Amino acid sequence: MLFYAVFVILPVLFTGALALSSGVRPGLSDMTFAGADNFASLFSDGSSFLFPVLTNTLLYAVGTTVLTTVGGLVAALCLARLPGQGLWRTLYFLPVVTNLVATGNAWKHLYQPDGPLNALLNTLGMDSVGFLQNPATALPSVMIVQSWASLGSAVLILSAGLTTVPRDCLEAAELDGAGPLTILIRITIPLLRPALLFVSITQLLAGLQSFALITVMTENGGPGDTTNVAALEMYRRAFTYGDWGTASAAAFVLLLITLTLALAQLRLFEREGKDT
Amino acid sequence: MTHHRRAPLLPWLITTIGALVMTLPFTDMFLTSLKDPGDYAHLPYRFLPSAFAFANYRDAADELDLATLARTSILTALTVTVSVLCTSSLAGYALAKLRFPGRALLFRFVLATMMLPPFLLLIPHFLILAHWPLAGGNDLYGNGGAGLTTGITALVLPFTVSAFGIFLMRQFITTIPDEILEAARLDGAGELTLWWRIVLPQTTPALITLALLTFTIAWNEYIWPLLISTANPCLMTLPVGMQLLQGHLDPQRTTPLLMAALVISALPVLALFLLLQRHYVRGITEIVEL
Numbered sequence: 001m002l003f004y005a006v007f008v009i010l011p012v013l014f015t016g017a018l019a020l021s022s023g024v025r026p027g028l029s030d031m032t033f034a035g036a037d038n039f040a041s042l043f044s045d046g047s048s049f050l051f052p053v054l055t056n057t058l059l060y061a062v063g064t065t066v067l068t069t070v071g072g073l074v075a076a077l078c079l080a081r082l083p084g085q086g087l088w089r090t091l092y093f094l095p096v097v098t099n100l101v102a103t104g105n106a107w108k109h110l111y112q113p114d115g116p117l118n119a120l121l122n123t124l125g126m127d128s129v130g131f132l133q134n135p136a137t138a139l140p141s142v143m144i145v146q147s148w149a150s151l152g153s154a155v156l157i158l159s160a161g162l163t164t165v166p167r168d169c170l171e172a173a174e175l176d177g178a179g180p181l182t183i184l185i186r187i188t189i190p191l192l193r194p195a196l197l198f199v200s201i202t203q204l205l206a207g208l209q210s211f212a213l214i215t216v217m218t219e220n221g222g223p224g225d226t227t228n229v230a231a232l233e234m235y236r237r238a239f240t241y242g243d244w245g246t247a248s249a250a251a252f253v254l255l256l257i258t259l260t261l262a263l264a265q266l267r268l269f270e271r272e273g274k275d276t
Numbered sequence: 277m278t279h280h281r282r283a284p285l286l287p288w289l290i291t292t293i294g295a296l297v298m299t300l301p302f303t304d305m306f307l308t309s310l311k312d313p314g315d316y317a318h319l320p321y322r323f324l325p326s327a328f329a330f331a332n333y334r335d336a337a338d339e340l341d342l343a344t345l346a347r348t349s350i351l352t353a354l355t356v357t358v359s360v361l362c363t364s365s366l367a368g369y370a371l372a373k374l375r376f377p378g379r380a381l382l383f384r385f386v387l388a389t390m391m392l393p394p395f396l397l398l399i400p401h402f403l404i405l406a407h408w409p410l411a412g413g414n415d416l417y418g419n420g421g422a423g424l425t426t427g428i429t430a431l432v433l434p435f436t437v438s439a440f441g442i443f444l445m446r447q448f449i450t451t452i453p454d455e456i457l458e459a460a461r462l463d464g465a466g467e468l469t470l471w472w473r474i475v476l477p478q479t480t481p482a483l484i485t486l487a488l489l490t491f492t493i494a495w496n497e498y499i500w501p502l503l504i505s506t507a508n509p510c511l512m513t514l515p516v517g518m519q520l521l522q523g524h525l526d527p528q529r530t531t532p533l534l535m536a537a538l539v540i541s542a543l544p545v546l547a548l549f550l551l552l553q554r555h556y557v558r559g560i561t562e563i564v565e566l
Contacts, residue, residue, distance in 0.1 A: 071294075074290060074294075075290075075291065075294050077287070078284075078286075078287035078288075078290045078291045078294070079287075079291060081284040081287040082284065082287055082288065082291055088291060088295065090550070090553060091295045091298055091299060092294070092295070092298050093549075093553075093556075094298065094299070094302065094546065094549075095298065095301075097492055097496075097545050097546065097549045097556070098302075098496070098542045098545070098546060099495065099496035099498065099514075099515045099541060099542060099545070100496065100498055100515070101498055101515035101516075101518050101519050101538070101541065102305070102515070102518070102538040102539075102541055102542040103301060105305075105518070105519075105534065105535075105538055106301035106302065106304065106305040106535075106538065107301050109301075109304065109305070109308060109531065109535070110300070110301055110304060114319060114320075114321060115321060116304055116321050116323060118321070119320045119321035122320065123320075148297070148298070148301075151298070152298075153560065156557070156560055157560075160561065205393075209393050209394065209395050211395070211499075212498045212499050215499075215502075216498070216519060231395040234395065234398075234399075235395075235398065235499070235503075238398070238399050238402075239402075239503055239506070244399065244403075247399060248399060251395065251396050251399065254393075254395070254396075255393060255396055258393055262391065
């Protein structure tokens with residue numbers, strides 16, 4: 001029994017100690033107490049941390065959440081009316097199990113100035129777009145890929161949620177002469193709320209923390225800092241410049257934002273529980 | 277069904293367009309991997325290759341040394357999978373069936389660690405490995421050398437225990453009737469024997485699900501191996517190698533070769549997923565029901 005307890009407690013304590021040591025104590029041996037200096041330098045004038053880095057982080061998280069949730073809902077609603085749901089869901093789920101380097105580079109190729117998407121645009125009589133080269137379109141272009149990559153999980157969860165919507169409700173509403181749109185807004189979406197909340201909150205938290213796809217697609221947040229986000233900034237400060245102090249401070253700020261939103265999520269869920 | 281349903285034209289249309297968008301990057305990746313340089317340079321862009329240059333796959337494997345990268349990837353992903361299966365089922369067994377003080381608290385603690393943002397652990401994980409006492413030239417206090425960052429352990433160690441795995445296994449082990457375990461204990465079996473003889477065989481479906489999810493995540497992991505291999509290039513995994521070695525190829529031929537290499541790096545988990553989807557789906561649903 002002791003053996004099992006030790007087997008569980010040790011690694012968990014290990015992880016716990018690590019979590020605590022990151023924000024406050026940057027190094028293990030040759031560290032000195034710096035107080036709030038690291039935080040001060042993050043938010044000082046001329047530091048890019050607040051703008052554009054944190055702004056990008058929030059835009060990225062909110063944008064991908066909206067795209068994934070809305071896209072997932074539309075896809076799940078359509079799938080529910082079609083035969084062969086399993087096959088469709090498989091297609092939508094493929095990006096979830098494929099590595100980001102492969103999907104990121106596949107999209108980077110699609111986005112090339114002379115690439116497939118621009119060829120398509122030109123055939124339709126439109127001008128080429130410098131998707132990843134233009135500072136104005138770079139961040140949205142990566143956001144689309146991130147949403148595309150996580151759409152499959154959203155579809156899976158929302159489809160599962162849809163099966164719990166009682167058929168009688170829908171048929172009763174139809175008999176009462178309600179149109180499809182009314183049914184959707186008045187009945188389906190309210191009943192789907194738990195699933196929708198779950199999808200949007202997990203996407204939001206993941207969006208706040210993600211940076212792997214960005215490093216794959218834009219070479220470290222370029223052009224300029226236009227696609228730089230907080231987690232990437234933390235990674236670069238720590239492992240490219242060896243600045244453990246401000247890197248940990250950046251991680252700490254990001255953690256605070258994430259925790260605040262996670263708590264807001266709990267509140268929402270609790271209220272949800274009381275309503276029903 | 278007596279209730280007649282309208283032909284769902286709009287859903288068909290949206291779903292089909294959606295499926296095209298979902299698969300277009302893969303299709304384009306595959307088609308590009310089959311183009312020879314002249315074919316690829318053709319303007320305006322052509323989706324279909326004029327001839328199938330399957331030799332790209334052989335060349336990509338040779339020039340990027342995919343065999344070495346694949347070996348590291350396979351070794352890492354398999355080690356992580358085996359250790360997660362062991363630690364998860366052992367810990368899950370302890371949390372489900374053994375009575376010891378603080379058990380409920382411990383379980384809540386495991387659940388809480390699932391909420392820890394992975395980016396937060398990057399720095400402490402790296403520092404702990406670098407300052408591992410008496411390893412890689414370090415002294416007793418963990419200074420002086422490179423610690424554990426230079427060996428394959430560096431790729432594996434942070435991933436050997438999974439809170440989700442512990443949770444999943446605990447849920448399944450709870451359903452094993454206590455009577456079976458009691459009977460075996462009366463016959464004089466120790467806890468490890470019980471785990472090996474009763475718990476593991478009874479939870480095989482859950483173990484398969486956990487193994488697939490763990491293998492997929494370990495195979496696809498990018499940031500951690502990137503970090504480790506910048507210090508030590510021999511520790512590159514397939515995804516990291518793909519990303520870092522792009523510049524080493526002849527630019528004229530780069531893209532088709534790279535696409536071929538990316539197809540190779542994506543194939544193992546894609547194949548596993550297509551063959552064993554229902555196990556994946558069960559794992560995902562467990563996460564949702566949390």
